[in-house]
Amino acid sequence: MKAKHLLAAAALAVLFGGQARAEDATLDLVGPIADYKIYVSENLQKLVSDTQAFTDAVKAGDVEKAKSLFAPTRMSYEAIEPIAELFGDLDASIDSRADDYEAAEKDPAFPGFHRLEYGLWEQNSTEGLAPIADKLMADVNELNGLITNLTLPPEKVVGGAAALMEEVAATKISGEEDRYSHTDLWDFKANFDGSQKIFELVRPLIEQKEGDFVKKVADNFATVDTTLAKYKDGEGYQLYDKLSEEDRKVLATAVNTLAEDLSTLRAKLGLS
Amino acid sequence: MSRHPAPKQPVDNTRRRLLLGAGAAAGSVLVPGAAQAEAAAARHHVTDAPTGDASFADRWPFYGEHQQGVTTPRPASGMIASFDVLAQTPGDLEALFRGLTERLVFLTQGWTPPELDPKLPPPDSGILGPVVAPDNLTATVSLGSSLFDDRDWLKPLKPKKLQRMTKFPNDALDAGICHGDLVLQFCANRPDTTIHALRDVLKSMPDKLLLRWKQEGTVPVIPPNPDGRVESARNLLGFRDGSANPDSGDSIVWVGEAHDEPAWAVGGTYQAVRIVRNFVERWDRTPLGEQERIMGRRKPSGAPFNGHTEFDEPDYTKDPDGKVTAHDAHIRLANPRTAESRKNLILRRPFNYSNGVTKSGQLEQGLLFICYQADLEAGFITVQRRLNGEPLEEYLKPIGGGYFYVPPGALSPGDYVGRTLIEAAREGKASPT
């Protein structure tokens, strides 16, 4: 137990009373959680400025520019999705899909990134998108404010590593997330990075005791990295339909295995 | 596991030990009296309706020369689940086979999952409760053509007749429910037991198997008659299905030394799976007489036109002009009962499926057709070719499935399903990995 963490740790223990049962482990998490908070803030800063540029382009009627900014803008959101999801209403408003609405794309309630994506790619136009762009910007700003003032619950942070993989496994590996732009590989990359970041932050705490586990998880992240790297294109990634069937299987397997393994990460750190 | 009874005998020549309606008290070993067995011998099949007296404790031995779930009497619930296999080397494939065998032994023999720290996800889905009872579960592993085709070191070992299923004229195959590197067939008394087994495998082997598709099905449960006679269950067209199934002990099912197949495959069998949608609304608007003509059997009894019960044999020698049973009736085309057509016998072991409603507002239901034979071409493929263009096609649409090879069984603890294939692959390789 490092002395400088003692105070913060005591505060945490009070905050998460019952959950801090396995004291040692929970206390050790203070450092990683603080580091993760920095990671989240950096991503939020980037999300705010990127969303500003993206929505400005939409409002200026610049379809091509807006299209080019769509995928990179989303990455900082996708990387910290488990935290954004703590605010379910905002997450729905920012990142829900047409299927979440009864009348799908035609539903006037369909908002956010994917509504803009639909307009830009399917209709190749920014017509009628300005209010949606304004709302997205407002939502992102609100999210930024809320998360900045949030004390991150350790079990949510650690659980986030698996949660990101569950998301990919359940609704992304099929290529249904960015179904109009087919920029899913950018999202994948961000989801994996977000998950790996959490794993790497807590890794030193379990490296000794859980050597096999740590190696297996690290190997699977490495498999994902090498596989995605094949599809690198400039700053970003090729379209989802370029992903070969073989590589899709490799990614899907890595995702399932990571989801399964990382589902034990909380317990390994003494969190319930 | 002391709370479970000793295994029942494996199916010998099937008919001897089948459920004769003798109240199957939990754990009792169901061996009928000899006389009763003789009397019943002519009319008991793999496809007899489940009798509803099955117990959670019922279990089939996992180990044996042949895999279970082929000649084992068909219980009320069945599932076919198809997977992609990630393994690229003999070592990886062996690890898959070994790991899978280990899970299937637990699942089919019953086990009590350990209690873990509640901070961890539980080791078992828990849908069968804290003790996993076997519930008559059988697990059958089979291998698709792609498993061999996509790996150079396996190519030379592919069973001779194994091939990718191709479209028959009436098919409308949906790629999303076709083929696969490896298939698991789970059958049990209750559908929850097959679902439990699938979830266990998915959780245990996420790094080795990737689920492609699955189809579940059921067989209606029919209590036996007072005389112990068991009927064939009906399919969703309302006809008894399985009446003329051959004795599963016959040599039609298992590949032996005499077959022209790789040595590793001896003791195995070919599995043909077809998801055949039935247009039931249209069928229900078809006159009864026509339904019976199309099938070649009476609907209430299942009897052929020249008999009284479903187990009477159709006799086409007295009906050369098709006046009694039309030449294009389903059963006559499927099995013309000539000396020649004996080569084409297959063991059918299907389940009814019911999936929901189509975009047009019709019921999406039909037959999860599964059959076994020692020669896929002489069996399913030839029979289906004869059926091409049959009048029944107006009411059918095959939409999925595939052809697979069921390797021989694991012989005893320590052995694993697929061992003979792995050994053959290693022998064939200069530098085994």
Ligand code: HEM
């Ligand atoms: C939804 C599709 C099907 C339905 C509703 C159906 C229904 C039936 C029924 C009611 C019988 C008579 C009872 C019996 O002997 O089991 C029968 C017999 C038979 N069917 Fe089918 N069947 C279907 C598909 C197939 C397919 C795909 C094949 C093989 C390619 C097949 C092969 C046979 C054979 C070999 C017999 C036994 C004929 C005999 O030995 O007399 N059936 N089927």
